[in-house]
Amino acid sequence: MKPASEDDILALVNRFFPVDHPSLMLGRGDDCAVLRRGGPLAVSTDIFAEDTHFRRRYFTPFDTGFKALAVNISDIGASGATPAGLSIGLTLTGKEDEAWLSEFCRGMKELCDRFSLALSGGDLARSSLLNICVTAWGNLPEELPLGLRRGMAQEGDIIFLVGTVGMARLGLTLLEACSDDAACEQVKADWPEACAAHLRPVPLAEEGMALARFALQHHLEQRLGLMDVSDGLARDLPRLLAGGRTGLGADIVLSPDDLAPELLRHAAQNGISAPDFAFEGGEDYALVGTCPAPFWPELARVLSGFATPSLMLGTVRKGPLTLNGHGPQSAGFDHFSC
Amino acid sequence: MKPASEDDILALVNRFFPVDHPSLMLGRGDDCAVLRRGGPLAVSTDIFAEDTHFRRRYFTPFDTGFKALAVNISDIGASGATPAGLSIGLTLTGKEDEAWLSEFCRGMKELCDRFSLALSGGDLARSSLLNICVTAWGNLPEELPLGLRRGMAQEGDIIFLVGTVGMARLGLTLLEACSDDAACEQVKADWPEACAAHLRPVPLAEEGMALARFALQHHLEQRLGLMDVSDGLARDLPRLLAGGRTGLGADIVLSPDDLAPELLRHAAQNGISAPDFAFEGGEDYALVGTCPAPFWPELARVLSGFATPSLMLGTVRKGPLTLNGHGPQSAGFDHFSC
Numbered sequence: 097m098k099p100a101s102e103d104d105i106l107a108l109v110n111r112f113f114p115v116d117h118p119s120l121m122l123g124r125g126d127d128c129a130v131l132r133r134g135g136p137l138a139v140s141t142d143i144f145a146e147d148t149h150f151r152r153r154y155f156t157p158f159d160t161g162f163k164a165l166a167v168n169i170s171d172i173g174a175s176g177a178t179p180a181g182l183s184i185g186l187t188l189t190g191k192e193d194e195a196w197l198s199e200f201c202r203g204m205k206e207l208c209d210r211f212s213l214a215l216s217g218g219d220l221a222r223s224s225l226l227n228i229c230v231t232a233w234g235n236l237p238e239e240l241p242l243g244l245r246r247g248m249a250q251e252g253d254i255i256f257l258v259g260t261v262g263m264a265r266l267g268l269t270l271l272e273a274c275s276d277d278a279a280c281e282q283v284k285a286d287w288p289e290a291c292a293a294h295l296r297p298v299p300l301a302e303e304g305m306a307l308a309r310f311a312l313q314h315h316l317e318q319r320l321g322l323m324d325v326s327d328g329l330a331r332d333l334p335r336l337l338a339g340g341r342t343g344l345g346a347d348i349v350l351s352p353d354d355l356a357p358e359l360l361r362h363a364a365q366n367g368i369s370a371p372d373f374a375f376e377g378g379e380d381y382a383l384v385g386t387c388p389a390p391f392w393p394e395l396a397r398v399l400s401g402f403a404t405p406s407l408m409l410g411t412v413r414k415g416p417l418t419l420n421g422h423g424p425q426s427a428g429f430d431h432f433s434c
Numbered sequence: 435m436k437p438a439s440e441d442d443i444l445a446l447v448n449r450f451f452p453v454d455h456p457s458l459m460l461g462r463g464d465d466c467a468v469l470r471r472g473g474p475l476a477v478s479t480d481i482f483a484e485d486t487h488f489r490r491r492y493f494t495p496f497d498t499g500f501k502a503l504a505v506n507i508s509d510i511g512a513s514g515a516t517p518a519g520l521s522i523g524l525t526l527t528g529k530e531d532e533a534w535l536s537e538f539c540r541g542m543k544e545l546c547d548r549f550s551l552a553l554s555g556g557d558l559a560r561s562s563l564l565n566i567c568v569t570a571w572g573n574l575p576e577e578l579p580l581g582l583r584r585g586m587a588q589e590g591d592i593i594f595l596v597g598t599v600g601m602a603r604l605g606l607t608l609l610e611a612c613s614d615d616a617a618c619e620q621v622k623a624d625w626p627e628a629c630a631a632h633l634r635p636v637p638l639a640e641e642g643m644a645l646a647r648f649a650l651q652h653h654l655e656q657r658l659g660l661m662d663v664s665d666g667l668a669r670d671l672p673r674l675l676a677g678g679r680t681g682l683g684a685d686i687v688l689s690p691d692d693l694a695p696e697l698l699r700h701a702a703q704n705g706i707s708a709p710d711f712a713f714e715g716g717e718d719y720a721l722v723g724t725c726p727a728p729f730w731p732e733l734a735r736v737l738s739g740f741a742t743p744s745l746m747l748g749t750v751r752k753g754p755l756t757l758n759g760h761g762p763q764s765a766g767f768d769h770f771s772c
Contacts, residue, residue: 121474122580127661128476128513128572130580136459137475138466141521141569143559148525175466183479185523185567187486219567221481229523229557229567231479234466242460242468323465 102220105188105197109215112201117214119180129216134180134235138243140171146226154271154280157196159295160228161203166299167326168232169207170381173301174324175243176308177234181214187227188220203296211301234301240308240317247338248321249386253412255336255346256395258303259382259404260293261329262359262374267294270362290358297381300324303402304383310398314391322385328377329384329409333417336384345417346410350374354407375419386412440558443526443535447553450539455552457518467554472518472573476581478509484564492609492618495534497633498566499541504637505664506570507545508719511639512662513581514646515572519552523567525559541634549639572639577650582642585676586659587724591750593674593684594733596641597720597742598631599667600697600712605632608700628696635719638662641740642721648736652729660723666715667722667747671755674722683755684748688712692745713757724750 116123122130131137144164146152155163165182172179192200208215213232236243249255267290274280284291304322311320325332329348337344350371352360363370387395392408399406416423454461460468469475482502484490493501503520510517530538546553551570574581587593605628612618622629642660649658663670667686675682688709690698701708725733730746737744754761 122583126513126581126583127509128478128515128581130513130574131475131477133471133474136471137469139469139521139554139569140466141523141556141567143523143525143557143567145525145559145561145565148559148561171465175464175468177466183477183569185479185481185569187481187483187565187567216477218479219481221483221486223483223486223563223565225561225563227483227525227561227565227567229479229481229525229565231477231521231523231569236468243464243466245460245464 105220108194108197109201112205113208113215117181119214120216124215124217131181131216131233135238136236136241137233138172138175138177138236139231139233140168141229141231142168142171144228144230152226153277154274155295157199158203161200162206162296164228164230165204165207165232166297167381168230169211169299169301170297170324170326172232172234173299173304174322174383175234175236176240176304176311176322177236177243178305179211179213179232179234179301181216182230182232183216184218185229186218186220187223187225189224189226190222237308237312239312244304244308244311244320244322246321246323246336248319249337249344249412251344251412251414252389253386254389254392255333255348255384255386255409255412256392256406257382257384257409258399258406259300259380260356261325261377261380261382262370263290263293263356264297264379264381265328265373265377266290266359266362267292268379287358289356294379297379299381300383300404303399303404306398306402307383307385310395316387316391320385320387322383325377325380325382325384328375328380330376332384336386337412343414344412345415346412347418347421348375348410349420350409371420384409443558446532446535447539450543451546451553455519457552458554462553462555467521469519469554469571473576474574474579475571476510476513476515476574477569477571478506479567479569480506480509482566482568490564491615492612493633495537496541499538500544500634502566502568503542503545503570504635505719506568507549507637507639508635508662508664510570510572511637511642512660512721513572513574514578514642514649514660515574515581516643517549517551517570517572517639519554520568520570521554522556524556525561525563525565527562527564528560575646575650578646578655582646582649582658582660584659584661584674586657587675587682587750589682589750589752590727591724592727592730593671593686593722593724593747593750594730594744595720595722595747596737596744597638597718598694599663599715599718599720600708601628601631601694602635602717602719603711603715604628604697604700605630606717625696627694632717635717637719638721638742641737641742644736644740645721645723648733654725654729658723658725660721663715663718663720663722666713666718668714670722674724675750681752682750683753684750685756685759686713686748687758688747709758722747
C-alpha cells in the first residue's frame with residue numbers, strides 16, 4: 097500500500113513522533129516550531145543521501161532512519177551538548193510504501209527515544225533519489241557556551257579516542273562487495289559487528305556530555321579539544337590539531353590489541369595491516385580529543401565508566417602525523433569525492 | 435573550471451559568507467555552530483529540489499540560491515520572528531562549476547545581506563540531482579514566545595492578505611510551457627513580474643515582524659492569526675481557519691482590481707477567470723492572516739506603510755470557504771503529488 101499524499105505521510109509521522117515535546121515551546125503544525133531554551137544552542141546539519149551515503153540494497157529502512165539521525169547526533173555529542181531535537185528534510189522517490197516509512201520512522205525513533213529528542217518539523221518532497229537532510233540541535237551548559245571544540249591542542253597533550261575505528265569501513269567494504277541480497281545477508285551474519293558499525297553507528301553523545309562536565313570541573317574549557325571521527329583518523333586528526341597550521345602532529349600508536357576481532361580477522365585473511373586500515377577508517381563516529389597530560393589519568397578513569405572502549409592514541413608533538421612510526425597511507429575518506 | 439574538492443567548495447562559500455557573525459556565538463568550522471540567543475527561537479526547514487521545485491532550464495544559479503532561502507525566510511517571517519540565520523544541506527551533482535556555485539552563493543547572499551543572516555554551517559554531498567535543504571531560524575520577541583500562528587480565527591474576524599497571489603503560478607505555467615532557452619528568455623521578457631514572482635519571491639519578513647509588533651501593542655497575541663501562502667489561498671486558508679475543525683469559512687472576494695496586470699492579461703488571452711486562477715495559486719509567499727474586525731482599520735494603516743500591497747479578503751463566518759460566491763475549483767497546490 098502506497099501512502100497517497102503528503103497528509104498521509106504526515107499522519108504516519110505523527111504516530112511515531114509526538115507533535116509536542118518538552119524541548120519545544122511550539123510543536124509541529126505551524127509555519128515554524130519554537131524551541132524551548134535549555135542553554136546555548138549547538139546546531140549541526142548532515143545529508144544522508146541514497147547511493148552517496150547509503151545503499152538501499154543493504155540498508156534496511158530501519159537502518160536508514162537510524163543512521164540519518166545518528167551522524168548528526170554524533171556532531172552534537174562531540175560539541176559536548178545534550179541532544180534535544182531535530183528537523184528533517186525528507187525527499188522521497190514514491191517507491192517508499194507505508195511499511196518502508198514506518199520502519200524508517202521506527203529507526204529514527206529509536207534514537208529519539210534514547211536521547212529524548214523532539215522532532216520539530218521539516219519538509220517533504222519527491223525526487224528520483226532518497227535524500228534525508230537532518231538539522232539537529234542540542235543544549236550546551238551555560239558555563240560552556242561554545243562547547244568542546246577542535247584546535248585546543250598544545251605540545252605534550254594526550255590524544256585520546258572514545259569508541260572504535262575501522263569497523264564501519266570494514267562493514268562498508270564487505271557490504272559493497274556483495275553481489276546480491278543473499279550475499280549481503282551472509283556478510284551480515286559473518287561480520288555482525290562490522291556491519292552494525294556501518295549500518296547503525298551509535299552516537300557517543302553521553303560520552304561527549306561527560307567530557308564537557310569533565311572540562312568544566314577541571315577548568316579545561318580552553319584546553320580539552322574534541323571532535324567526532326567521521327572521515328577517518330588520518331583525515332580528522334589534522335583537523336583536531338588545528339588543521340596543521342600550528343605544525344603539531346603526533347605518532348599515533350594503534351596496536352592490534354586496540355582493534356576489534358572482526359577487523360583483525362579481515363586483515364589476516366587479506367594480508368593487510370589492521371592498524372593502517374583502521375587509521376584511514378571513515379564513518380567511525382568515534383570521538384577523538386586532546387587534553388593536558390596531567391589530567392589524562394583522571395579522564396581515563398571517567399571514560400572507563402562507559403561501556404564504550406577508550407584509549408590513549410599518542411602525545412601531541414611538533415612534527416608530522418604518523419601511525420606506528422610511519423606516514424599514513426592515504427588522505428582518508430571524502431564522501432564528496434567518492 | 436570545476437571545483438576539485440569539498441575543501442574548494444567550502445573555500446568558495448567562505449568568500450561569500452563570513453565564518454563568524456553577530457548571530458553566532460561559534461561560527462562555522464567545528465562539529466557544531468552555536469547560536470547566539472536573541473529570544474525564543476523559531477525554526478523552519480524547507481527542501482528545494484531540482485525538477486520538483488525548480489528547473490535548471492529557466493532558473494539561473496542566482497535564482498536557485500535566492501529562492502532556496504526565500505521560501506524558508508517566508509516561514510520565519512510568517513511566525514513574526516526576525517530572521518537570524520540558516521544552515522544548508524547542499525547536494526550537488528558535479529555539473530556545477532565554480533561560476534555556477536558563485537552565482538548560487540550570490541543569490542543566497544542577497545537575502546542574507548538583506549536580513550543580516552548568519553550561515554551557521556551545513557553539509558555537502560554528491561548525488562544525481564541538485565537538492566537544497568535549508569533550515570532557517572529567527573528570534574521571536576520575548577513577549578510573543580510562540581510567535582504568530584494559525585487557528586486564531588473567530589466568527590466576524592477580518593481575513594487580510596499581504597502581498598500578491600497568482601503571479602508565481604502564472605510564472606510557473608508560462609516557463610514550464612517553454613520549449614527551449616530562447617522561448618524561456620522571451621517569456622521572461624514578456625512577463626517579467628510573473629517570472630520574478632516564481633523565480634525570486636521576496637519573503638515578507640519585515641511585514642511579519644510588523645504584524646508581531648502590532649499583535650503585542652494591541653494584546654492580540656491569541657487573536658491575530660498569520661501564515662504564509664505557499665500552497666495557494668484555496669489550500670492554505672482552511673489551515674489558517676484551523677483546518678476546518680471549527681466549521682469556519684468565509685466568502686473571499688477577489689476582484690480584478692486586486693490582481694496584477696500580467697495576471698489579468700493572461701486571463702483575458704486565455705478566457706479564464708483571473709480571480710479563480712489567483713485563488714488556487716501556489717508558491718505565492720504572501721502572508722494571510724486574521725484579526726478582530728475592530729482592529730482592521732488600524733492594521734490596514736500600519737500595512738499601508740509598506741510598499742507591498744495589502745487588502746481585506748473577507749470576513750470569517752460559519753460555513754464553507756467560497757470565492758466571489760462560488761466554491762473553489764480545486765484543492766490547490768501540492769508539491770508532493772506533482
